[in-house]
Amino acid sequence: MTKLIIQIPCLNEAAVLPDTLAKLPRSVPGIDVVEYCVIDDGSTDDTSGVARRWGVQHIVRHRRNRGLADAFRSGLERCLAEGADIIVNTDADGQYEGADIAKIVAPVVAGEADICIGDRSVARNEHFGRGKRLLQQIGSYVVRMLSATDITDAVSGFRAISREAAQRINITTEFSYTTDMLIQAGRKRLAITSVPVRTHSATRPSRLFKSIPRFIQQTGVTIIRAYTTFNALRVFVGLGSLAALIGLFPIGRFLWFALQGEGSGHVQSLVLGAALLTVGVLTVTLGILADLIATNRKLLEATLLKLRKLEEKLDLRESTRENASEKPAARPHSSRFRNSA
Incomplete structure (x- = not known):
């Protein structure tokens, strides 16, 4: 039996949540059970109450706002604990078309992908302004290069995730999970694909960020951090080698003048070059240590x-044992009594 749980991170979404829930599918091809999970990320309105009244099977409530990444992480943990084989993440504001959940789930059900991203066709999406389209395209290109994937809409939150992929992904950022998750998935060689999905115009300003510059800054930090986590040696050795290479130029300049008997007037070049070489060696050393830490992370x-x-096996055994204990004892066949008489 294949179970799909659709999770919805929410922050003060009591007004729009009913419409979002009403548009979610009750059945999906290839799925036996469809359930919903609402993550109430410290809402001050009645988001949890609305979810409960609408029959949402799983509700996770944070006592205070922790951010989208933590809400997403809490949702994954709850969905896995509830036995989800596939998890779909969508937004509460109705940006994504609920009927398209079947489209993003299909590659995962067919075993063709571990993760399927809903591609909003950013370049020609009429609901996005020109500036947003440009930023989304640039950001997706950067993530595509760093993650070694072929995803054209890297920050789309509309995605389906297999159970095994959800178990292997460990979100560490505090801002947004989208780019962190893709870089992790790409570096862990998970099968990732995307399908075009429909979108609707935004019903309210984004609550993830206050301004475009702030969004660029936080997303950039998340991307650099995630990439460095999985490619520490490459990053630090590259930076260290660059610093050492630059340091060779002032040292070469000093040696040139020293051979001509004018070295005493260019000691500054020697000091600068030696400092850059030292920085380069230290950076490479840090890269080696960071690589060892990254190796330890893989083992962990x-x-x-x-x-x-x-834990899954133990839970399954416990469940099987409880089901067996609830069954009435089988009555012995009457022929056994006749044979023993």
């Missing part, structure tokens, strides 16, 4: 994955 993640699978 592998251990965490095994623990999660072990």
Whole structure:
């Protein structure tokens, strides 16, 4: 039996949540059970109450606002605990077309992808302004290069995730999970694809960021951090080598003048070059240490994955045992009594 849980991170969405829930599918091809999960990220309105009255099966409530990334992470943990085979993440503001959930789930159901992203066709999306389209395209290009994937809408939050992919992804950012998740998934060699989806105009300003410059800054930090986490040696060795290479020029300049007997007037070049060389060596050393830490992280993640699978087996055994204990004892066949007489 294949179970799909559709999770919706929410912050003060009591007014729009009913319409969003009403448009979600009750059945999806290839799925036996469809359930919903609302993550109330510290709402001050009646978001949780609305979700409960609308029959949402799983509600996660944060006592205070923790941010979208943490809400997404809490949703994944709850969905996995509830036995989801596939998890779909969508927004509460109705930006995405609920009927398209079947489209993004299909590649995962067919076993063709671990993660499927809903592509909003940013370049020609009439609901996005020209500036937003340009920023989305540039950002998606950067993430595509760094993650070694072929996803054209990297920040789309409309995505389907297989159970195993959800178990292997560990969101560490505090801003937005979208780019962090893609870079992780690409570096972990998960199968990622995308399908075109429909969108609707925004019903309110974004609550994820206050301004475009702020969004660019936080997204840039998230991308750099995620990429460095999985490519520490490449990043630090590259920076260290660049610093050392630049340091060779002032040292060469000093040696040139020293050979001509004018070295005493150019000691500053020697000091600058030596400082840059030292910085380069230290940076490379940091890269080696960071790579060792990254290797340790891989081992920890592998251990965490095994623990999660072990917990699943234990839960399954416990569930099977409880079901067996609830069944009435089988009555002995009457022929056994006749034969023993």
